Amino acid sequence: MPIIKILPHPEYCPQGVEITAPAGTSICEAMLDNKIDIEHACDMSCACTTCHVIVREGFNSLNELDESEEDLLDRAWGLEPNSRLSCQAFLAQADVTVEIPKYSINHAKEVH
Numbered sequence: 001m002p003i004i005k006i007l008p009h010p011e012y013c014p015q016g017v018e019i020t021a022p023a024g025t026s027i028c029e030a031m032l033d034n035k036i037d038i039e040h041a042c043d044m045s046c047a048c049t050t051c052h053v054i055v056r057e058g059f060n061s062l063n064e065l066d067e068s069e070e071d072l073l074d075r076a077w078g079l080e081p082n083s084r085l086s087c088q089a090f091l092a093q094a095d096v097t098v099e100i101p102k103y104s105i106n107h108a109k110e111v112h
Contacts, residue, residue, distance in 0.1 A: 004030055005097040007056065012036050012100055023093055027053060027062075028086035038100060044087035049076040051086040058096030062089045077103050 001020040004027060008016040013036050021030035028051045031038050039050035046068050055062065059082045065073075069088045073079060078101040086098070 002058075002061075002091045002093055003095040004091070005057075005095065006031065006036060007097065007099045009100040009102075012038055021091055023091050025091050026087050027084070027089045027091065027096070027098060030091070031086065038086060040087060042087075046072065046085060046088050049073065049085065052076040052078070053084055053086045053089070053098040053100055054078070054080050055082045055084055055089070056097040056099055058094050059084075061092045061094035061096065063092075077101060 001022055003018050003020055005018045006013050006016055008014055017036065019030055019034040021033065026044065028038060028040055028044055041050040042048040049072050052073070062084065065084070069085050072085060073083055076083060
């Protein structure tokens with residue numbers, strides 16, 4: 001099973017963590033299954049950007065982005081070339097390293 005290394009994030013996993021999940025699982029599902037409560041306001045239906053992650057290693061092993069995901073990513077806070085919506089990024093056999101951005105678009109709106 002591929003390993004997902006999640007870099008430290010002050011809210012979701014302060015120490016960082018490594019989890020495993022079967023190929024074909026979305027990064028979001030894998031995190032939620034392992035008690036990493038990443039936001040997913042649209043219930044993983046590719047309708048928001050709250051589960052945005054930046055894939056630091058293993059980006060090319062994930063499934064390709066579709067047009068819906070590309071369009072939504074344009075609205076994500078902290079967008080980078082290797083950004084993905086974790087609900088749409090499905091694992092293959094390779095390990096991946098992800099960073100959860102400091103803010104999501106929901107969080108950025110709530111903070112004054």
